[in-house]
Amino acid sequence: MNTADGGLAPAVRSILATAAERPGGDERLAVDARSLPDAFADAEADGRIPVIAEVKPTSPTTDGERTDDPVELAEEMVAGGAGALSVLTEPEHFGGSAETLERVRDAVDVPVLRKDFLLREEQLDAVAADLVLLIVRFVGDDLTNLVSAARERGFQPLVEVHDADELSAAIDAGADLIGVNNRDLGALEVDLSTFERVAPEVPDDATLIAESGITTTADARRMREAGADGLLIGSAIMDAEGRGESGDGVEGDGAGGDVRANTRRFTRAGTEGKP
Numbered sequence: 148m149n150t151a152d153g154g155l156a157p158a159v160r161s162i163l164a165t166a167a168e169r170p171g172g173d174e175r176l177a178v179d180a181r182s183l184p185d186a187f188a189d190a191e192a193d194g195r196i197p198v199i200a201e202v203k204p205t206s207p208t209t210d211g212e213r214t215d216d217p218v219e220l221a222e223e224m225v226a227g228g229a230g231a232l233s234v235l236t237e238p239e240h241f242g243g244s245a246e247t248l249e250r251v252r253d254a255v256d257v258p259v260l261r262k263d264f265l266l267r268e269e270q271l272d273a274v275a276a277d278l279v280l281l282i283v284r285f286v287g288d289d290l291t292n293l294v295s296a297a298r299e300r301g302f303q304p305l306v307e308v309h310d311a312d313e314l315s316a317a318i319d320a321g322a323d324l325i326g327v328n329n330r331d332l333g334a335l336e337v338d339l340s341t342f343e344r345v346a347p348e349v350p351d352d353a354t355l356i357a358e359s360g361i362t363t364t365a366d367a368r369r370m371r372e373a374g375a376d377g378l379l380i381g382s383a384i385m386d387a388e389g390r391g392e393s394g395d396g397v398e399g400d401g402a403g404g405d406v407r408a409n410t411r412r413f414t415r416a417g418t419e420g421k422p
């Protein structure tokens with residue numbers, strides 16, 4: 148359901164309205180970032196699929212909320228083999244905070260992505276992280292400046308795209324970490340063929356991440372076969388409803404709300420790797 152007002156779903160319009168109001172940090176940050184490509188290489192060398200597991204207490208498309216300590220969740224994800232973490236810092240719609248990210252990053256030694264809807268340079272300075280997300284659809288013509296501003300502070304910018312035009316903008320901005328979001332932020336619908344359409348156009352030397360909608364181990368293998376170097380997985384690992392997944396990819400009798408087991412299921416999903 149695309150809507151008026153830029154074709155964005157009401158929840159996304161609300162997310163952007165609150166993001167526009169959020170202040171930046173008091174001073175410019177200088178970050179000593181943990182390398183995402185190195186973390187992915189370590190996972191591959193260990194026979195694990197590189198997974199960025201997301202600490203996502205809730206969202207506009209999630210039923211229920213996880214109120215467990217995010218640091219414990221993060222440590223369980225790493226114990227399940229996550230090569231990196233993503234932590235929501237958006238407070239109003241995702242239950243995140245900068246403080247959560249700080250605590251998680253202090254507790255683990257893998258790279259941590261700040262997952263938020265950043266619109267202005269000063270918002271980069273709200274909290275240290277190893278990576279920051281820049282969503283092409285939302286930052287528009289500011290993308291090149293924000294990529295530079297992120298790198299000047301030591302962040303690795305992960306540039307998120309949804310179609311070929313956004314990919315061109317990401318490449319023009321010099322992005323080397325590219326995420327293809329299977330979730331259409333206009334309609335909030337998920338379609339894994341989005342990644343399959345966009346991935347062939349991504350330069351070989353970029354690190355390519357399939358984002359959103361990866362629910363089963365079959366989905367994970369499908370994204371890897373389509374060229375994903377890594378997978379960003381939130382809801383299926385957080386699994387607030389405790390549905391889990393059975394061995395044959397059918398929901399219902401699996402690990403439920405056990406984030407360590409959920410993460411392991413994806414990191415050990417088995418694949419021939421990138422073609």
Ligand SMILES: O=C(O)c1ccccc1NCC(=O)[C@H](O)[C@H](O)COP(=O)(O)O
Pocket residue numbers: 158159162201203206207208209330332335358359360361379380381382383
């Ligand atoms: O997840 C949502 O409901 C959502 C709604 C509106 C804008 C963004 C949204 N998600 C942000 C994300 O990038 C996802 O949390 C992330 O890709 C993980 O997705 P999933 O594995 O499907 O939880």
